Amino acid sequence: MTYPLLNRLRVIESSAFIAAPLAGLTLAQFGADVIRVDMIGGGIDYARMPRMPHPAGKGRSLYWTALNKGKRSIAIDLRQAEGREIVQALATAPGPEAGIFLTNVGTPWLAHDVLADRRADVVTCTIQGNGDGSTAVDYTVNCATGYPSITGGGSAQNPVNHVLPAWDIACAYQAAFAVVAAVDRRRRTGEGAQLQLALSDVAFTTLSHLGVLTEAEVLQQERPSLGNHLYGAFGRDFATADGGRVMVAAISAGQWKALVTCCGVSDDIRGIERRLGLDFTDEAQRFEGRDAIARLIEPWFAARTQAAAEAELERHRVCWGRYSSVRELLQNDGRVGADNPVFERMTTPGVGRHLAAGTPIRVAALTREATEPAALLGTHTDEVLHGVLGLDGAAIGRLHDAGIVAGPERDPSVAA
Amino acid sequence: MTYPLLNRLRVIESSAFIAAPLAGLTLAQFGADVIRVDMIGGGIDYARMPRMPHPAGKGRSLYWTALNKGKRSIAIDLRQAEGREIVQALATAPGPEAGIFLTNVGTPWLAHDVLADRRADVVTCTIQGNGDGSTAVDYTVNCATGYPSITGGGSAQNPVNHVLPAWDIACAYQAAFAVVAAVDRRRRTGEGAQLQLALSDVAFTTLSHLGVLTEAEVLQQERPSLGNHLYGAFGRDFATADGGRVMVAAISAGQWKALVTCCGVSDDIRGIERRLGLDFTDEAQRFEGRDAIARLIEPWFAARTQAAAEAELERHRVCWGRYSSVRELLQNDGRVGADNPVFERMTTPGVGRHLAAGTPIRVAALTREATEPAALLGTHTDEVLHGVLGLDGAAIGRLHDAGIVAGPERDPSVAA
Numbered sequence: 055m056t057y058p059l060l061n062r063l064r065v066i067e068s069s070a071f072i073a074a075p076l077a078g079l080t081l082a083q084f085g086a087d088v089i090r091v092d093m094i095g096g097g098i099d100y101a102r103m104p105r106m107p108h109p110a111g112k113g114r115s116l117y118w119t120a121l122n123k124g125k126r127s128i129a130i131d132l133r134q135a136e137g138r139e140i141v142q143a144l145a146t147a148p149g150p151e152a153g154i155f156l157t158n159v160g161t162p163w164l165a166h167d168v169l170a171d172r173r174a175d176v177v178t179c180t181i182q183g184n185g186d187g188s189t190a191v192d193y194t195v196n197c198a199t200g201y202p203s204i205t206g207g208g209s210a211q212n213p214v215n216h217v218l219p220a221w222d223i224a225c226a227y228q229a230a231f232a233v234v235a236a237v238d239r240r241r242r243t244g245e246g247a248q249l250q251l252a253l254s255d256v257a258f259t260t261l262s263h264l265g266v267l268t269e270a271e272v273l274q275q276e277r278p279s280l281g282n283h284l285y286g287a288f289g290r291d292f293a294t295a296d297g298g299r300v301m302v303a304a305i306s307a308g309q310w311k312a313l314v315t316c317c318g319v320s321d322d323i324r325g326i327e328r329r330l331g332l333d334f335t336d337e338a339q340r341f342e343g344r345d346a347i348a349r350l351i352e353p354w355f356a357a358r359t360q361a362a363a364e365a366e367l368e369r370h371r372v373c374w375g376r377y378s379s380v381r382e383l384l385q386n387d388g389r390v391g392a393d394n395p396v397f398e399r400m401t402t403p404g405v406g407r408h409l410a411a412g413t414p415i416r417v418a419a420l421t422r423e424a425t426e427p428a429a430l431l432g433t434h435t436d437e438v439l440h441g442v443l444g445l446d447g448a449a450i451g452r453l454h455d456a457g458i459v460a461g462p463e464r465d466p467s468v469a470a
Numbered sequence: 471m472t473y474p475l476l477n478r479l480r481v482i483e484s485s486a487f488i489a490a491p492l493a494g495l496t497l498a499q500f501g502a503d504v505i506r507v508d509m510i511g512g513g514i515d516y517a518r519m520p521r522m523p524h525p526a527g528k529g530r531s532l533y534w535t536a537l538n539k540g541k542r543s544i545a546i547d548l549r550q551a552e553g554r555e556i557v558q559a560l561a562t563a564p565g566p567e568a569g570i571f572l573t574n575v576g577t578p579w580l581a582h583d584v585l586a587d588r589r590a591d592v593v594t595c596t597i598q599g600n601g602d603g604s605t606a607v608d609y610t611v612n613c614a615t616g617y618p619s620i621t622g623g624g625s626a627q628n629p630v631n632h633v634l635p636a637w638d639i640a641c642a643y644q645a646a647f648a649v650v651a652a653v654d655r656r657r658r659t660g661e662g663a664q665l666q667l668a669l670s671d672v673a674f675t676t677l678s679h680l681g682v683l684t685e686a687e688v689l690q691q692e693r694p695s696l697g698n699h700l701y702g703a704f705g706r707d708f709a710t711a712d713g714g715r716v717m718v719a720a721i722s723a724g725q726w727k728a729l730v731t732c733c734g735v736s737d738d739i740r741g742i743e744r745r746l747g748l749d750f751t752d753e754a755q756r757f758e759g760r761d762a763i764a765r766l767i768e769p770w771f772a773a774r775t776q777a778a779a780e781a782e783l784e785r786h787r788v789c790w791g792r793y794s795s796v797r798e799l800l801q802n803d804g805r806v807g808a809d810n811p812v813f814e815r816m817t818t819p820g821v822g823r824h825l826a827a828g829t830p831i832r833v834a835a836l837t838r839e840a841t842e843p844a845a846l847l848g849t850h851t852d853e854v855l856h857g858v859l860g861l862d863g864a865a866i867g868r869l870h871d872a873g874i875v876a877g878p879e880r881d882p883s884v885a886a
Contacts, residue, residue: 059651059652059655059663060651060654060655061655061658071721072680076679079679080644080647084647084648084651098722098723101753101754102702102703102753103701103702103703103753103754103757104681104685104689104691104702105754106688106689107689115681116681116684116685116688116689117680117681117702118681119681119684120678120679120680120681120683120684121679121680121681123679166834184805185805185810185812185832189725189787189789190789190791191719191721191789193700193705193717193719193791194717194718194719194789194790194791195791196717196791197707197715197716197717197791197792197793197794198791198792198793198794198799198803199634199796199799200794200795200796200799201632201633201634202698202707202793203793203795204633205621205622205630205631205632205633205634206621206622206623206624206630206631206632207622207630208622210715210793210795211709211713211715213698213707213715213793214621214622214623214630214698215621215622215698215700215707215717216617216621216622216632216633216634216636217617217620217621217632217693217696217701218615218617218621218632218636219680220632220634220636220639220640223636223640223676224636224639224640224643225830227640227643227644227647228496228643228830228831229831230643230647231496231500231643231646231647231650232500232831232833234647234650234651234654235475235476235500235650236475236833237654238476238650238653238654238657239475239476239477241654241657242477247475247833247834247836248833248834248835249831249832249833249834250831250832250833250834251830251831251832252830252832254805255805255810255812255830255832256830258799258805258806258812258813258827258830259812259813259827259828259829259830260639260827261796261799261827262536262813262825262826262827263492263495263536263537263539263827264488264533264536264537264635265520265531265532265533265534265535265536265537266796267536267796267800267806267824267825267826267827268532268535268536268821268824268825268826269520269532269796270795270796270797270799270800271797271800271824271825272522272532272821272822272824273520273522273523273532274797275520276795276796276797277633277796280633282618282629282630282631284609284631285519285633286518286519286520286533287518287519289609291613291618291629291631293627297627299613299626299627299629300613301609301610301612301613301631302610303607303609303610305487305607306514307514309605337517337518337519338517338519338521341519371605373605373606373607373610374610375606375609375610375611375612375613375614376613376614377613377614377618377619377626377629378613378614378616379616379619379626379686379692380615380616380677380682380683380685380686380692380693381686381687381690381692382616383614383615383616383674383677383686384683384686384687387614389600389601389614389670389671389674390674390683394601394671396601396671396674396675397674397675397678405684405688406688408683408684408687408688409678409683409684409687410678410683410684411674411675411676411677411678411679411683412675413675414641414644414667414668414671414672414674414675414676415644415645415648415665415666415667416601416665416666416667416668416671417648417652417663417664417665417666418582418663418664418665418666419664420663
């Protein structure tokens with residue numbers, strides 16, 4: 055679902071993979087008219103796994119269709135000068151809501167200066183791997199952050215990569231923020247902006263914002279490898295009698311009290327505190343005594359089914375969560391489904407009917423509008439050329455004939 | 471470093487932990503005047519680990535000081551009606567740049583409707599655990615996403631929690647985006663906005679945006695647990711002769727060709743392709759043959775020191791990254807340090823001199839301004855009461871005398 059919050063801001067997106075497409079999606083979900091420009095036949099990310107099954111291997115990518123919901127698609131031969139000229143014209147089209155360009159591709163002919171020659175107040179946002187323009191991806195940035203040495207049972211010799219592309223995600227949402235801030239400023243001052251955002255800068259600045267860099271610099275200490283314990287207070291996963299697994303967190307004083315009461319271990323906790331000389335009302339001392347605490351409450355979980363444990367955790371207002379697979383999440387968790395207004399059901403060509411998310415942001419008193427599914431490549435080629443650039447039917451026909459633009463690709467799920 | 475991009479937008483923040491403080495920091499780094507309101511003596515997150523050493527345990531939190539750079543601090547007794555009234559007045563103070571309230575605390579007397587009664591066009595952004603207002607934290611949300619079952623060597627029976635609070639971070643940057651979009655809209659329409667953002671919605675919508683939900687729903691498949699392999703193409707970590715470790719990624723065709731050339735394995739790769747009936751120019755087939763590829767190139771890394779391997783990877787333009795601890799990152803990686811303009815050095819009271827990050831976003835032609843370090847609690851109490859609410863010295867003095875507000879706390883590193 056999208057909200058008409060951004061007044062149909064028009065963003066031209068030339069992108070691949072996650073960071074820029076997710077930034078564009080974020081803007082689209084707040085009502086921007088995001089036009090994604092792709093090479094005829096699709097760009098480098100167009101067939102990325104997972105893909106729909108198809109006899110000739112032409113199934114649509116569930117990755118691409120997820121990241122490009124709610125956008126318009128124009129397909130252009132970017133190797134031809136006239137194709138490039140069209141993209142430049144789109145990115146610098148007139149109007150207070152237009153003149154916004156988002157990319158993580160780094161094409162010289164779409165550089166800020168090139169576009170600013172056509173429209174002085176253009177707002178461009180370029181996502182890079184590193185700030186010097188060199189290549190980096192989420193995986194080659196994350197390994198430098200120190201996290202793989204402390205994730206799970208990881209160590210310097212046996213690092214554990216996390217699977218979530220967390221830096222791409224953070225980068226995307228920062229980029230959407232920066233674009234809106236720059237457009238807001240343009241409204242006030244008339245000035246455009248050249249925004250650049252490097253994936254590695256997003257990761258390393260976030261390390262600083264979480265205190266991790268200063269801890270290493272000032273205290274000369276590294277975080278310990280904690281398995282599934284959380285850092286700085288008490289929290290860990292526990293197995294239930296029937297093979298289930300729950301995570302509990304006791305960060306605040308109230309959460310700690312709830313956990314102790316729920317598990318009926320107040321007296322034992324006092325015993326452990328005396329034995330270890332710790333005061334567990336202090337979160338840092340709970341962290342210090344984490345192994346003893348975990349051993350004490352393990353039997354409580356092991357003696358109960360997941361359902362019974364969850365009912366008691368809930369009744370005592372413990373902060374807890376259930377481990378689930380994605381299919382279990384879809385089946386059993388009411389937070390994921392069409393009953394949650396941040397989700398809707400849609401039909402994507404070549405994919406079928408499925409659940410899809412809109413913006414996670416709820417805006418009271420504004421009506422959510424249905425999100426358009428990811429378009430077949432080139433679906434909006436003609437309407438964009440006409441509506442944005444003012445080309446007439448003859449001019450558009452000539453571009454098609456010359457192979458400079460293409461209309462909608464075939465839906466791979468429809469028999470020829 | 472901060473940019474004067476947001477025209478001194480004034481944001482009142484009542485917050486704890488990561489999501490709302492990091493959203494406020496993001497706004498501050500784009501030039502917003504963020505005033506964090508805290509209970510006299512500090513809120514629930516004020517002593518969160520890691521902390522500076524101190525004989526009486528009063529060392530400042532490196533977590534809190536990292537997340538609250540560049541903000542002003544006012545200390546108020548929030549249990550007293552008059553204290554609450556001051557916070558309400560701050561959040562709804564007049565002016566086109568004011569009337570913005572950011573929270574993840576969920577206090578009823580700071581609910582949107584209460585504030586909108588005082589200023590109809592107030593913009594509020596409330597970060598919650600779950601959309602129904604119930605509690606959830608990063609750890610109890612992440613366990614439901616399916617990621618712990620596929621991170622590292624994780625499984626449903628032995629899930630691996632990642633350590634990075636990725637959902638808090640994503641939530642923070644989404645919140646900053648939403649606030650700026652709503653303020654931009656307020657400028658155009660005169661209307662305020664009640665924004666709500668749940669941590670679990672951020673996580674589950676992101677799963678949808680990455681195609682993970684649709685994969686499970688439409689294809690009825692779960693991602694495999696991959697150890698340190700990346701999904702959908704080729705990439706993994708490799709050990710060097712001297713105990714180092716590098717991550718390589720071959721997602722694009724160019725990256726794959728570079729890796730094969732660098733490791734000198736073109737002929738062997740063709741042999742594996744024939745044997746397995748795969749075509750590694752297709753990224754999905756590289757993923758299918760990942761184990762054979764990894765075994766083939768392991769010896770190349772094992773035969774070289776880290777320095778030698780890195781030099782050759784770089785020369786061949788392979789997409790690679792080095793595993794490092796945080797201290798190694800600070801010492802050896804030029805991307806983290808004062809030579810990178812997204813970083814600066816600052817002196818934080820109670821902490822000392824250290825490196826700190828500004829916004830990762832580079833805005834060409836705008837001058838970065840130095841970031842103020844995290845203030846001692848209550849440092850700006852008087853100037854905020856005077857500058858924002860217009861109170862005179864006598865009124866401010868009375869509030870101090872009545873214990874309703876407090877001035878700067880003592881710097882714990884300075885002898886009494």
